[in-house]
Amino acid sequence: MIELLVHILLLAGLVISAxxxxxxxxxxxxxxxxxxxxxxxxxxxxxxxxxxxAIAEAGIGAGLTTAIFVIAIRGTEKDGGASE
Amino acid sequence: xxxxxxxxILVVCAAxxxxxxxxxxFGTPAYTDMDDYMLAHGQEETxxxxxxxxxxxxxxxxxxxxxxxxxxxxVLGAGLVFRRLGKKxxxxxxx
Amino acid sequence: xxxxxLVRSGANIMMPFILVYGFYIVxxxxxxxxxxxxxxxxxxxxxxxxxxxxxxxxxxxSIPKNVLKNSExxxxxxxIGTALLALTAGIAFFGNxxxxxxxxxxxxxxxxxxxxxxxxxxxxxxxNIAVGIEVLGAMGILLLVMLGGMKGDAE
Numbered sequence: 321m322i323e324l325l326v327h328i329l330l331l332a333g334l335v336i337s338a339x340x341x342x343x344x345x346x347x348x349x350x351x352x353x354x355x356x357x358x359x360x361x362x363x364x365x366x367x368x369x370x371x372x373x374a375i376a377e378a379g380i381g382a383g384l385t386t387a388i389f390v391i392a393i394r395g396t397e398k399d400g401g402a403s404e
Numbered sequence: 405x406x407x408x409x410x411x412x413i414l415v416v417c418a419a420x421x422x423x424x425x426x427x428x429x430f431g432t433p434a435y436t437d438m439d440d441y442m443l444a445h446g447q448e449e450t451x452x453x454x455x456x457x458x459x460x461x462x463x464x465x466x467x468x469x470x471x472x473x474x475x476x477x478x479v480l481g482a483g484l485v486f487r488r489l490g491k492k493x494x495x496x497x498x499x
Numbered sequence: 500x501x502x503x504x505l506v507r508s509g510a511n512i513m514m515p516f517i518l519v520y521g522f523y524i525v526x527x528x529x530x531x532x533x534x535x536x537x538x539x540x541x542x543x544x545x546x547x548x549x550x551x552x553x554x555x556x557x558x559x560x561s562i563p564k565n566v567l568k569n570s571e572x573x574x575x576x577x578x579i580g581t582a583l584l585a586l587t588a589g590i591a592f593f594g595n596x597x598x599x600x601x602x603x604x605x606x607x608x609x610x611x612x613x614x615x616x617x618x619x620x621x622x623x624x625x626x627n628i629a630v631g632i633e634v635l636g637a638m639g640i641l642l643l644v645m646l647g648g649m650k651g652d653a654e
Contacts, residue, residue, distance in 0.1 A: 375537040384638060387547040392645070452623045454531065461535075473575075479640050
């Protein structure tokens with residue numbers, strides 16, 4: 321019962337964070353929301369008893385991909401021309 | 405009009421993928437001969453308690469070799485793409 | 500562009516723990532969930548945390564140029580070399596030539612559920628370490644190259 325509740329909470333969080341990625345106007349906020357999405361996805365993998373995939377998802381998805389997005393956003397310019 | 409078309413295409417594609425997945429059962433794959441063999445003999449044949457690592461590094465070692473090669477090639481490609489975009493007086497000449 | 504003081508202090512505190520956790524995952528790859536790829540990715544996360552928190556000049560000054568490149572190459576060479584050494588032992592490429600030999604990583608494993616001994620596994624721990632340092636170098640170099648390809652900081 322408690323397991324089903326955790327599953328439902330995690331999947332609802334996945335949908336909400338995926339919606340936030342689409343909804344955010346600020347790019348850094350969208351990148352952080354994407355990191356939260358990956359973290360929740362790795363927790364869901366852990367709940368489905370796949371700890372290998374969970375560690376890989378937490379390292380690659382929540383860590384490296386978010387960092388690549390943040391670095392890329394720092395390296396590009398907004399419309400006004402000022403670098404962030 | 406255009407957005408209605410987009411939503412219609414999305415619904416049709418999603419329905420197609422969901423229909424393909426409806427008759428699959430979760431947790432009971434069709435063919436399990438290889439899985440049963442690896443679960444039964446993996447520990448004594450590879451000597452590792454973690455069956456996943458035993459499969460990845462022993463039974464399927466060539467896959468891991470290909471994965472390592474792919475990673476190496478990715479780094480080579482990224483080094484080629486990003487090589488001269490910085491200024492000349494950059495303190496970090498990578499190549 | 501430096502991040503704020505809070506971010507830099509947090510990165511300094513978190514980084515050793517992430518490094519230790521990553522090395523634990525790599526070395527215990529044949530006993531616990533994880534392995535070379537996952538552990539290398541976790542270690543690369545620590546390097547990336549440094550890159551996000553500090554400015555470009557600090558990152559390029561503190562991470563030596565050739566260490567990551569050499570670790571990637573050494574990882575791939577160790578991987579292929581360990582696999583090739585099986586040919587000298589008379590078994591096929593990628594054969595487990597250290598299994599049960601009694602030397603390094605050569606203790607025979609007990610069958611069934613057991614608490615685990617790190618000295619088992621044959622060549623699997625060596626391949627884990629090789630893949631671990633290769634993934635660490637590859638991910639680090641990828642992000643360093645991307646960071647170095649950017650235009651200079653605005654300020």
